Amino acid sequence: MLAILGPATAQEARPYKEGPVREVTFVRIKPGQFNNYMKFLDGPYKANMEAMKKAGLITGYTVYRAQPRTPQDADLVLAVTFANMAALDRSDETDAVMAKTMGSMDQREKGAMDRESMREILGTQLLRELDLK
Secondary structure, three states: OHHHHHHHHHHOOOOEEEEEEEEEEEEEEOOOOHHHHHHHHHHHHHHHHHHHHHOOOOOEEEEEEOOOOOOOOOOEEEEEEEOOHHHHHOHHHHHHHHHHHHOOHHHHHHHHHHHOOOEEEEEEEEEEEEEEO
16 A cells, blocks of 8 residues: 555655745834834844854845834844755854854843843744745
8 A cells, every 4th residue: 555655645746845944033113213223233233144144054134124004013024044944953153153243142142131122022933935846
């Protein structure tokens, strides 16, 4: 029975190929803090993302301004693109790059707490691109 099912299953090709993975973070900027947060993104955040690209840890990053439908929605979206799911497992290399660009773990955690006065992270989602054949 399995011998009969094996060839039939192998012949069923998916109509897509698994592509890059995007980590999408939804951010709500606090009143009066948009320019301050954008300065952070254009400074330390950008430097870190460029170092991650140079190290081959990510393939790209993007910042989107969103139009919130409700007061609870994000007004900024940060997207980081990885070549595939396996690229997410390179945490030791990522930590090494971040230590060079954003300081020690304690410094990064303090920076994240300081940024809470500018923005609120509403959540993060992983999306896998499916390339249609």
